[in-house]
Amino acid sequence: xxxxxxxxxxxxxxxxxxxxxxxxxxxxxxxxxxxxxxxxxxxxxxxxxxxxxxxxxxxxxxxxxxxxxxxxxxxxxxxxxxxxxxxxxxxxxxxxxxxxxxxxxxxxxxxxxxxxxxxxxxxxxxxxxxxxxxxxxxxxxxxxxxxxxxxxxxxxxxxxxxxxxxxxxxxxxxxxxxxxxxxxxxxxxxxxxxxxxxxxxxxxxxxxxxxxxxxxxxxxxxxxxxxxxxxxxxxxxxxxxxxxxxxxxxxxxxxxxxxxxxxxxxxxxxxxxxxxxxxxxxxxxxxxxxxxxxxxxxxxxxxxxxxxxxxxxxxxxxxxxxxxxxxxxxxxxxxxxxxxxxxxxxxxxxxxxxxxxxxxxxxxxxxxxxxxxxxxxxxxxxxxxxxxxxxxxxxxxxxx
Amino acid sequence: xxxxxxxxxxxxxxxxxxxxxxxxxxxxxxxxxxxxxxxxxxxxxxxxxxxxxxxxxxxxxxxxxxxxxxxxxxxxxxxxxxxxxxxxxxxxxxxxxxxxxxxxxxxxxxxxxxxxxxxxxxxxxxxxxxxxxxxxxxxxxxxxxxxxxxxxxxxxxxxxxxxxxxxxxxxxxxxx
Numbered sequence: 001x002x003x004x005x006x007x008x009x010x011x012x013x014x015x016x017x018x019x020x021x022x023x024x025x026x027x028x029x030x031x032x033x034x035x036x037x038x039x040x041x042x043x044x045x046x047x048x049x050x051x052x053x054x055x056x057x058x059x060x061x062x063x064x065x066x067x068x069x070x071x072x073x074x075x076x077x078x079x080x081x082x083x084x085x086x087x088x089x090x091x092x093x094x095x096x097x098x099x100x101x102x103x104x105x106x107x108x109x110x111x112x113x114x115x116x117x118x119x120x121x122x123x124x125x126x127x128x129x130x131x132x133x134x135x136x137x138x139x140x141x142x143x144x145x146x147x148x149x150x151x152x153x154x155x156x157x158x159x160x161x162x163x164x165x166x167x168x169x170x171x172x173x174x175x176x177x178x179x180x181x182x183x184x185x186x187x188x189x190x191x192x193x194x195x196x197x198x199x200x201x202x203x204x205x206x207x208x209x210x211x212x213x214x215x216x217x218x219x220x221x222x223x224x225x226x227x228x229x230x231x232x233x234x235x236x237x238x239x240x241x242x243x244x245x246x247x248x249x250x251x252x253x254x255x256x257x258x259x260x261x262x263x264x265x266x267x268x269x270x271x272x273x274x275x276x277x278x279x280x281x282x283x284x285x286x287x288x289x290x291x292x293x294x295x296x297x298x299x300x301x302x303x304x305x306x307x308x309x310x311x312x313x314x315x316x317x318x319x320x321x322x323x324x325x326x327x328x329x330x331x332x333x334x335x336x337x338x339x340x341x342x343x344x345x346x347x348x349x350x351x352x353x354x355x356x357x358x359x360x361x362x363x364x365x366x367x368x369x370x371x372x373x374x375x376x377x378x379x380x381x382x383x384x385x386x387x388x389x390x391x392x393x394x395x396x397x398x399x400x
Numbered sequence: 401x402x403x404x405x406x407x408x409x410x411x412x413x414x415x416x417x418x419x420x421x422x423x424x425x426x427x428x429x430x431x432x433x434x435x436x437x438x439x440x441x442x443x444x445x446x447x448x449x450x451x452x453x454x455x456x457x458x459x460x461x462x463x464x465x466x467x468x469x470x471x472x473x474x475x476x477x478x479x480x481x482x483x484x485x486x487x488x489x490x491x492x493x494x495x496x497x498x499x500x501x502x503x504x505x506x507x508x509x510x511x512x513x514x515x516x517x518x519x520x521x522x523x524x525x526x527x528x529x530x531x532x533x534x535x536x537x538x539x540x541x542x543x544x545x546x547x548x549x550x551x552x553x554x555x556x557x558x559x560x561x562x563x564x565x566x567x568x569x570x571x572x573x574x575x576x
Contacts, residue, residue, distance in 0.1 A: 081425040134426055143444045144430065144454035144464025149422055156425040257447070322462035 010054040014043070018272050029139050029371060031132045033275055033334050033363040037356065040279020058277050064227075065274030066342060067244040068267040069335055070166075071226045073130075073159055074248020075260050079200055082160055085153035092150065092312035093157040096330075099304040101126040107297050111350060116172045120344045123165055124355045125301045129334025130155040132363070136370055137329060147313040147326040154312050154330065162336055163192060163245055166343070170239030173344045180237070188238045195246045204253065211255045219262045222251070241339055271335065278338050278356060281345060286353040294354050298361040302369070305330045321373075328373040332366025333359050432456075451475045480541060504566035506573050508555045513576035520547025528568040530561025 017039055018032075025032035043050065043058075050058075104125030108118035133155060137143055167188030171181050198206065210225065212218045226247045233243025251259060309327030318326065337359045345352040411418050420432040428446040435441060440456035442464055449472035454464035470478060508515055514522050525531055535542045535549065536556040542549065551557075559569050 076426055078425070081423060084423050085425050130426065138427075141452065141454075141466040142464070143424060143427060143446075143452055144442045144456075144466065146462035146464075149424055149430075152425040152427060261448075318462050319460070321460070 004053075006051045007053045007057065010048055010051060011057060013048060014039070014054075014058075014276070018276070022272070029136065030367045031129070031136075031332060031334060031363045032272075033129075033132070033338075034360045036272055036275035037279040037360050037363075040276035041282060041284065042279075043276065044280045044282065045284065055280075058273055058280060061270050061273035062277035062342070063240065065267075065270035065272075065277075066241050066339055067226055067230045068263060068270050069274070069339065070241040070245040071222075071248040072260060072263055072267050073162075074245040075251060075256050075263075077156075077159065077163075077249055079196070081156055085156045089150065089153040089157060089312055089315065092154055092308065092315060093161070095311050096154055096158065096305075096308040097126060097161065099308045100301055103297060103300050103304060107293065107354070108351075111354070113348065113350065116169070116344060117348045117351060119169055119172065120340050120348070120351055121355070123162075123169060123340045124333070124337040124351070124358065125297065127158055127162060127333065127336040127340075128155060128305065128330045129332050129336065129363070129366075130159055132332045132334045132367070133329055136332070136367055140370070140374060142325070142329075142374070145322065145325065146316060147318045147322040150312040150316045150318070151309065151326050151329050154309065163242075163249075164189075166245070166339070167192070167238045167242045169340065170242060170343055171237055173347060174237040175347070184237050187236055188242060191233075191238070191242075191246060195249050199250045199252055206250045207253050207255045210251065215258070215262055218255070218258060219266075222247070222259050222263070223266075239343060241343070274342075275335075275338065278341060278345075278352075282352050282356045283349070286349060287357060290350070290354040291357055294357040295361060297354070298358050298365065301333075302331045302362060302365060306369075325370070325373045328366070328369040330366075331362060331369055333362040449475075480543070500562055501560060502563050502566055504559045504561075504569070506557045506559055506566075506570050508551050508553055508557070508573060510553050512551075512553070512573050514551050514573055515553045517551060518547060519545055519549045519551055522572055524559075524569055524572065527572065528561060528565040530559050530565035530569050532557050532569075533560050534558040 018036060021035035021039060022032040025035055101122040105118050105122040107125075108121035111117070111121075113121065133151065137148060137151065142148055168185060171184030171188060174180075174184065210218070210221055212221060226244045229247050230240035230243040233246075234240040306324070306327030309330040310323040313323040313326035337355060341352050341355045341359075410421060412421050413419075417433055422430040422432065424430055424444065428444065428448075430442055430444045432440060432442045438458075440461065442454040442456060444452040444454065446452070451470040453467045453470065455467050457463055457465055519532060519535075532545060533543065534557070535545045535551070536558065537552065537554070557569075557573070559566050561569070
């Protein structure tokens, strides 16, 4: 009985702290991720002496968080949108990959990591946080802007790249002989191909099987299915995250829309716990010497993201201020960089130590830079506002 | 996974207007058009069902000035205000897209057996396969009426179904 009291109070306290931090971040349109990481870090340092059951809950919650993050990513994915993005922005995607994966890979090499480590670092610096970016664009009311389709297209292509990258990394990180690795990769690619085909051709069949008019049953079904497949994927060393992503991909149509609505509060809860757990895992003693390098890497890859975003926006015929807005919008790294850390963190603790502060800096700097980039163009808007009433008045019929 | 419409970016005809349609991956669609005053207007239709209406500044066509945001219900209301007078016409346009599907109107006469009775009593869909998609009462249009909605003398029902089905519906509301 005593144990459960402590557990409830500790988890409740944690969630209250997170909601205060989250509200603070939202108030200024910033991503709450850095604050969640900090909360985790301070927990790890014993801010609240955690009961074993509470830290177990955080560990389990983090696992579920990763599954939900990837499940919803899969649900968001649409073949039509992917094809349209490919058609228009394949060159942007290559520029994005080359410019942003390279600095990470170089740092990995500099640190003397093995191939898996270098690959993981490349992924950490490559992937922008699609969740934070689209939220940011919505909050700043930039969805109507000319550069926005370019930004969103780059994100779709990055997310797709993750679908290929994560199983690859998971298999390699699991180690074992090269035969194991090859078999694992083959399974992953096959599963991915089959899922794409299935969702494209027989999406409606899957939909009928899973769909249920009752929201509660639908939620349980999809969640159950996702966890099952995630477990199976983990069993064949293809990472639970990838399994969940595949489940998300196969769902389509009306069901996908409903599931997305049902899952998003759950995802927000468990993803927050996942971010806390990342901060919780990191050992400050290992992290502190890595800080300067993390900051340098953050500065460099913020710049490379801006360049790749500008390139993408330029392809849409957007002028310089818009290109800057697109570039800065893409700076923020977040959930997927952290998923990568979670994948390899245990085997290569250096990555955790450098990537955690890296994500921390960029999850903070990215939204700030995006906000500021909008200020650059604030002036013409004001002119417009001044000139408008005059025009409206002219078009009114003379009264009196 | 959501399949939005299988359409690429580009210009589409809506009524007599050319409306530019832009795919916003992960978010939805954006429609843009110029009005006769020369303002460029954009409507962002989000997957979640809400809308953002924006105006493009003449000085910088890249920046959208947000005008207002509509949730799904507000957007419905606005669409009704803008589209109410032409609702039956619009249904007629719609039915051209499906061969065999027709739109028709049935009025509730004073001697109709279903005057002042709920729509559900007529069991239209069960008996004819046709659907009552709207009730037009004076200036008001009630889209997708439910079985509990009570019919009044003078109501116009907008029906969608086969030609045969619509004739049967006329008969039901005439004679019972």
